[in-house]
Amino acid sequence: MSSTFHDKSNAFLKEESRSNWHDKALWYVREKRDNAMSDVPDWEKLRTAASRIKAHTLTHLDAYLLDFEAAAAANGVRVHWAKDATEHNRAIYEILKGHEVTKVVKSKSMLTEECGLNPYLEARGVEVIDTDLGERIIQLKGEPPSHIVLPAIHITKEEVSEIFHSAWGTQQGNSDPKYLTLAARASLREDFMTSGAAITGVNFAIAETGEVVVCTNEGNADLGTHIHPLQIHSMGIEKLIPRRTDLGVFTRLLARSATGQPITVYTSHFQRPKPGGEMHIVIVDNGRSRRLGEETFWSSLKCIRCGACINTCPIYRRSGGHSYGHTIPGPIGSILAPDTDLRRYSQLPFASTLCGSCSEVCPVQIDIHNQLYRWRQVAVGQGQVSGLKSRMMRIAGKILANPRWYRRVMSMMRWGMKWLPASWLHHRWNAWAKGRSMPQIKNKNDE
Numbered sequence: 001m002s003s004t005f006h007d008k009s010n011a012f013l014k015e016e017s018r019s020n021w022h023d024k025a026l027w028y029v030r031e032k033r034d035n036a037m038s039d040v041p042d043w044e045k046l047r048t049a050a051s052r053i054k055a056h057t058l059t060h061l062d063a064y065l066l067d068f069e070a071a072a073a074a075n076g077v078r079v080h081w082a083k084d085a086t087e088h089n090r091a092i093y094e095i096l097k098g099h100e101v102t103k104v105v106k107s108k109s110m111l112t113e114e115c116g117l118n119p120y121l122e123a124r125g126v127e128v129i130d131t132d133l134g135e136r137i138i139q140l141k142g143e144p145p146s147h148i149v150l151p152a153i154h155i156t157k158e159e160v161s162e163i164f165h166s167a168w169g170t171q172q173g174n175s176d177p178k179y180l181t182l183a184a185r186a187s188l189r190e191d192f193m194t195s196g197a198a199i200t201g202v203n204f205a206i207a208e209t210g211e212v213v214v215c216t217n218e219g220n221a222d223l224g225t226h227i228h229p230l231q232i233h234s235m236g237i238e239k240l241i242p243r244r245t246d247l248g249v250f251t252r253l254l255a256r257s258a259t260g261q262p263i264t265v266y267t268s269h270f271q272r273p274k275p276g277g278e279m280h281i282v283i284v285d286n287g288r289s290r291r292l293g294e295e296t297f298w299s300s301l302k303c304i305r306c307g308a309c310i311n312t313c314p315i316y317r318r319s320g321g322h323s324y325g326h327t328i329p330g331p332i333g334s335i336l337a338p339d340t341d342l343r344r345y346s347q348l349p350f351a352s353t354l355c356g357s358c359s360e361v362c363p364v365q366i367d368i369h370n371q372l373y374r375w376r377q378v379a380v381g382q383g384q385v386s387g388l389k390s391r392m393m394r395i396a397g398k399i400l401a402n403p404r405w406y407r408r409v410m411s412m413m414r415w416g417m418k419w420l421p422a423s424w425l426h427h428r429w430n431a432w433a434k435g436r437s438m439p440q441i442k443n444k445n446d447e
């Protein structure tokens with residue numbers, strides 16, 4: 001990595017006011033999730049049901065994928081298979097080229113981010129307009145999303161005002177959210193009307209019926225797909241669920257876990273092309289089938305991308321999403337990223353307190369903190385942590401394994417914390433002590 005997680009999170013923390021409100025904003029969403037969850041008496045049963053449905057589907061994925069393809073084809077949908085990001089991007093480009101489309105509207109899709117679809121299409125002369133408001137803001141700013149549900153959570157409304165002013169000539173300094181939203185709406189309406197096709201992500205794909213389900217709050221996926229005869233849906237192989245009756249389990253969990261809403265404003269089912277239109281579904285692997293074969297990490301494929309683990313994570317809230325350097329940040333990103341490139345992302349499993357809050361809130365019961373811990377072992381085993389850190393850990397392990405040594409070291413530390421000056425701990429070579437204050441050590445006889 002050219003710039004490490006530590007460097008980037010340090011830079012984010014330097015702007016204290018931003019990191020403070022970022023932390024508070026996400027904790028607010030986490031609390032909304034808690035309130036929404038407490039309104040559902042069977043919440044834990046729902047989580048268990050969702051986890052089981054996903055486990056069942058993933059362990060029979062070959063059959064369900066073929067069922068889905070057959071049902072979709074019977075509905076008149078054209079299904080494309082893509083083994084990696086390049087095949088995914090090429091498939092979409094070929095469809096657009098076949099219709100001479102040079103401008104396309106896209107609703108939020110982490111998969112197209114993962115595959116780098118925007119730059120791929122733009123390099124071939126196709127303009128891509130992201131139509132989710134947060135996505136459009138970061139697109140204009142030239143940045144990737146910093147959160148999977150709230151992509152522009154790191155940006156203030158004053159900055160949005162500046163971005164819109166530069167892009168569209170809105171009033172300088174006017175950061176009224178209603179004014180900015182109306183400006184975005186006017187610009188996006190124009191884009192919807194002047195583009196030639198719509199691309200969406202997929203939240204769920206139903207094997208029984210061959211339909212895809214897209215959940216949004218802004219209705220932008222619906223607007224694009226209804227205006228344009230040509231619609232393209234991009235989905236990972238893990239989005240499948242067996243039956244339509246399974247869907248209710250997930251829609252009850254998804255919005256509550258993501259933003260504390262009872263349900264997303266739009267839950268749209270796309271089953272067949274419009275009369276005279278074309279509907280394409282691109283099904284992407286991009287490393288997922290390999291992960292499915294991994295004993296410890298396969299269950300990360302259950303993820304429904306709600307972002308709850310991200311909102312609750314004390315490290316993410318303080319570090320900001322861009323520090324992770326991966327399409328998906330936070331705890332779930334830290335178990336997905338090393339699987340794609342352990343050398344590049346070996347720091348991420350260590351960007352956690354292992355408090356377990358991520359696993360606690362996960363609506364599909366992924367044991368995220370255990371997987372983070374396991375990835376640390378893999379990283380150490382493959383020599384992907386610094387020599388100094390490995391040596392320190394080996395020494396710590398020896399001390400912790402020997403009660404006599406442990407007591408001796410603890411008593412030395414107590415003495416040191418009581419009598420040595422603070423500068424002994426707080427100096428520029430001790431990164432660990434930065435921002436930390438040590439507790440006052442009391443005498444044994446003190447109250």
Ligand code: SF4
Pocket residue numbers: 257302303304305306307308309310332358361362363364365366368
């Ligand atoms: S791992 Fe769980 S909590 Fe995190 S985004 Fe995925 S489904 Fe949501």
